Amino acid sequence: MASHAHHPILPCAFLLVIICCSFGVNVSGATNFSIAEATVAELQAAFKQNILNSTTLVEYYLSQILSLNSKIRGLIEVNPDLLYLAQLADEQRKAGVPPSGTGLHGIPVLLKDNISTQDKLNTTAGSFALLGSVVPRDAGVAKKLRAAGAIILGKAALSEWAHYRSANGPNGWSARGGQVLNPYVMSADPCGSSTGSAISVATNMAAVSLGTETDGSILCPAYSNSVVGIKPTLGLTSRAGVVPISPRQDTVGPICRTVSDAAYVLDAIAGYDPYDTATSTASEFIPPGGYVQFLNASGLKGKRLGIVRNPFFNFTTATSYMTQAFQMHFQTLSQFGAILVDNLQIANISAILNSSQSGESYALSAEFKIALNNYLSGLVASPIRTLADAIAFNNNYSTLEMIPQYGQSLFLLAENSTGTSDPLYKAALANMLSLTENGFVKLMMDNNLDALITPNSGVTPMLAIGGFPGISVPAGYAPNGAPFGICFSGLQGYEPRLIEISYGFEQATKIRKPPSFLV
Structure with a gap:
């Protein structure tokens, strides 16, 4: 199921209050293993040696998101089930x-x-x-x-x-x-x-x-x-x-x-x-x-x-x-x-x-309309069902979608395309x-x-x-x-x-x- 239109990073904000105060980058002082910049192979080795688990790893990324995301906006949403999934992986x-x-x-x-x-x-x-x-x-x-x-x-x-x-x-x-x-x-x-x-x-x-x-x-x-x-x-x-x-x-x-x-x-x-x-x-x-x-x-x-x-x-x-x-x-x-x-x-x-x-521009325009309409029609529930609906949505919510500033020229070209035949x-x-x-x-x-x-x-x-x-x-x-x-x-x-x-x-x-x- 899709979540409601809550604040994108909120689900984890509450958890973070609890975890961030006690959490350091170095997982184990003894080994001086640092999660920052660690590769997948290094993380797996740390799991194997029991100096790291997925819960601690996830908490580290959550702390990074809390301190940086509002400045650089890399994430739209954090998975509300993140800590549960980490605990499952640990088990x-x-x-x-x-x-x-x-x-x-x-x-x-x-x-x-x-x-x-x-x-x-x-x-x-x-x-x-x-x-x-x-x-x-x-x-x-x-x-x-x-x-x-x-x-x-x-x-x-x-x-x-x-x-x-x-x-x-x-x-x-x-x-x-x-x-x-x-x-x-x-x-x-x-x-x-x-x-x-x-x-x-x-x-x-x-x-x-x-x-x-x-x-x-x-x-x-x-x-x-x-x-x-x-x-x-x-x-x-x-x-x-x-x-x-x-x-x-x-x-x-x-x-x-x-x-x-x-x-x-x-x-x-x-x-x-x-x-x-x-x-x-x-x-x-x-x-x-x-x-x-x-x-x-x-x-x-x-x-x-x-x-x-x-x-x-x-x-x-x-x-x-x-x-x-x-x-x-x-x-x-x-x-x-x-x-x-x-x-x-x-x-x-x-x-x-x-x-x-x-010919790439011309081809993409024709393909986009067909592919997007196909994707939208396959959704279980959706506010829009066609490219035409998306264009109408943008016009109806033009301030929110910044249409006056950025427009939707590619959408309009694709909507007017004559297809792949x-x-x-x-x-x-x-x-x-x-x-x-x-x-x-x-x-x-x-x-x-x-x-x-x-x-x-x-x-x-x-x-x-x-x-x-x-x-x-x-x-x-x-x-x-x-x-x-x-x-x-x-x-x-x-x-x-x-x-x-x-x-x-x-x-x-x-x-x-x-x-x-x-x-």
């Missing part, structure tokens, strides 16, 4: 079910607020239009997380409707969540749409989180907030029960502080789901034994990494600090055994990266396929590449239209302290080698540092 661990110290058992996971949960949490995509809607079942990924013994911590703030209401709304703004702020430099762009998922793990308000990406929405907030984001191959993770934009492009992936955490989360959420047909083909890409086995410190050895200077490394005077940083990163990659294949070119790259030229839609798909085959696929195959290296997330339209995976890893900080990232991307099913490469890079550089909350 299971004591009883030896499942074996102690494995996977995500007893680990709190934060979900972006467009991922359905059939519990006391709302699923609203940040919009008041969906407040009180009741979902028929857990999203496929939420179901898998629960099966792995993970604890659903709450719902993360996001760019409203995953940034598909209007082209004008700022990154990380939603009516329900307000404006999410970048914890490194509060005035810097936090990027979107999985903004809250990224800043919550960056600030240790959550252990790990899930985001969603249609075009850039995992990779961009990951690099902007100095965390790791994995945009998986299309269909590797289920999109069932996720408020959709496009089944042809939507993906769900981990946003975490480290590559190893992201691999643990990917292991838990990847795989077949009867409610998402794309998972049946993509499941064939999952390696026997999962993804954690690819956390290989010498993972860069022998990997062929492509560099396309134009347009990805055309830095402006304002971003010249990145030129220096990437020269250093290229040296590090070579030093650790990677083979750099430099000065490559991608055919028609400007058309690929321009959503109007590629339109010849222009078919032409857009054919164009994207041709650009993909003659562009990224050809580049990767002709040069026998394991990955393409790009700075930040300029590569996302190319990955989006082809359903390709990418991993963003912290790569440095601008002179003002704002983070930037390095992105490793590859063909469908390349996750194992991308994890090896990004883990190898992360271990060789260890760039990430906790946020400094600069103004």
Whole structure:
């Protein structure tokens, strides 16, 4: 059942009064184990050694949320059953079910607020239009997380409707969540749409989180907030029960502080789901034994990494600090055994990266209306049932939804679209396929590449239209302290080698540092 429109963080505020006074960051003075910045593997080891339990872990995150969330607005809601679920995990661990110290058992996971949960949490995509809607079942990924013994911590703030209401709304703004702020430099762009998922793990308000990406929405907030984001191959993770934009492009992936955490989360959420047909083909890409086995410190050895200077490394005077940083990163990659294949070119790259030229904008518009209407019609109860209803809601509550400021241009375009039988839609798909085959696929195959290296997330339209995976890893900080990232991307099913490469890079550089909350 959905909860009522109470204050989003209230359910836990009362509990916090009791726990915060006596709670310290260090769980055990004897071992000096600190929860802050601890990885999933370290948390599991602490569970195994009985120096930590899930209740204490959850209390730590609640204390972080209480002290930080009102400033940076990473979470929309905290699960009112959080402490109960933590106690349950502790009891299971004591009883030896499942074996102690494995996977995500007893680990709190934060979900972006467009991922359905059939519990006391709302699923609203940040919009008041969906407040009180009741979902028929857990999203496929939420179901898998629960099966792995993970604890659903709450719902993360996001760019409203995953940034598909209007082209004008700022990154990380939603009516329900307000404006999410970048914890490194509060005035810097936090990027979107999985903004809250990224800043919550960056600030240790959550252990790990899930985001969603249609075009850039995992990779961009990951690099902007100095965390790791994995945009998986299309269909590797289920999109069932996720408020959709496009089944042809939507993906769900981990946003975490480290590559190893992201691999643990990917292991838990990847795989077949009867409610998402794309998972049946993509499941064939999952390696026997999962993804954690690819956390290989010498993972860069022998990997062929492509560099396309134009347009990805055309830095402006304002971003010249990145030129220096990437020269250093290229040296590090070579030093650790990677083979750099430099000065490559991608055919028609400007058309690929321009959503109007590629046909992406046109296709998304047609797909969104159909996908959203389908999602809304499947809800058990909902204030709105169609995209037209959502548009009307926004007009009726225009102050609340900030329509005069940000509008709903993408909604209106989609509502007026003529569907997927339109010849222009078919032409857009054919164009994207041709650009993909003659562009990224050809580049990767002709040069026998394991990955393409790009700075930040300029590569996302190319990955989006082809359903390709990418991993963003912290790569440095601008002179003002704002983070930037390095992105490793590859063909469908390349996750194992991308994890090896990004883990190898992360271990060789260890760039990430906790946020400094600069103004």
